[in-house]
Amino acid sequence: MKIAVMTGGGDCPGLNAIIQAIVTRATEHGDDVVSVLDGYTGLLNGDVKPLSLKEVEDIFATGGTIVGTSRTNPFKAKEGPQKVMDTIKKFGIDALVAIGGDDTLGAALKLSEMGVPTVGIPKTIDNDLSATDYSVGFQTAVETAADAISRLHTTAKSHKRVIVVEVMGRYAGWLTLMSGLAGGAHVILIPEKPFDINDVCEVIKGREAAGKGYTIVAVAEGAKPVNVEDLTTVSKERDEFGHIRLGGIAQVLEKEIEQRTGKETRSVVLGHVQRGGPPNAFDKILGIRLGLFAVDLVKKGKFGYAAGLRGTEIVPVKLKDAVEQLKMVKEDLFELTRFFSTVQM
Secondary structure (H helix, E strand, O other), X not given: OEEEEEEOOOOOOOHHHHHHHHHHHHHHOOOEEEEEOOOHHHHHHOOEEEXXXXXXXXXXXXXXXOOOOOOOOOOOXXXXXXXXXXXXXXXXXOEEEEEEOHHHHHHXXXXXXXXXOEEEEEEOOOOOEOOOOOOEOHHHHHHHHHHHHHHHHHHHHHHOOEEEEEEOOOOOOHHHHHHHHHOOOOEEEOOOOOEOHHHHHHHHHHHHHOXXXXXXXXXXXXXXXXXXXXXXXXXXXXXXXXXXXXXXXXXXXXXXXXXXXXXXXEEEEOHHHHHOOOOOHHHHHHHHHHHXXXXXXXXXXXXXXXXXXXXXXXXXXEHHHHHHOEOOOOHHHHHHHHOOOOOOO
């Protein structure tokens, strides 16, 4: 059997752990593995290379993805589906393991419905896929963002400033909520709960009155003020999956807060630092478990499924169920966004 592996969308810690596990398990079964280079671009262009056990030795501890990635949508390309089928036939691919987020797995579902034997593995630092309790890469991103937020306390306190930290998160606020909480942010703003700028300023004024001369605000890039429909964007251009490039909410808040409170305010955008670097122990282990399980699904002929973490177990989840609905922060967790906002007078 020949198993193809590809990664799509943004890179994140833990991808290489998945790839090493896939090659290791397949080799145990006497199967061959090939890499599809640069996501769906490789399937469209026929960029497929053999992937040996020697090539993946010890890559589980490194960040990024050795097979490359892209945000290419095979269903947007001219004759895209046919090109994908031609590549699969040309290289004798018996099964495709697609590692990615909502967009990548959504395209994988379409390919599966076309007859391509496909298994998915969810990954996104947004942690918004309903296929799994935790997506690979999320825990490492939380630690990275939390460390950055924690470090900003000393600067904000020394200069008696407000610092607004922009964290990734288009529709779901999991990364901002968890990293903001772990980093001690006094205000946490997430997409699921539109915010009132007046409430934000009241926390800042309250801290000032209590002798706390600084405030840290963590805001998701997809967070919106009440009564505002449009997201704050860097560009109106859309990628092949229809997404506009978000960014700039921290700068907007910086100006508003300084104007309304008189407090010196600075904004920091964590950007791609959040998804970079090696995986932590959790994501290494999760990546290995997901990769092994994905090959097991292939060997059982259980196509059209994704490997997901439910509780402590890795389980099969239908691809359709995995991408049908995003996993949002539940309302009962909103109270965590206010954990550090209460001031002792």
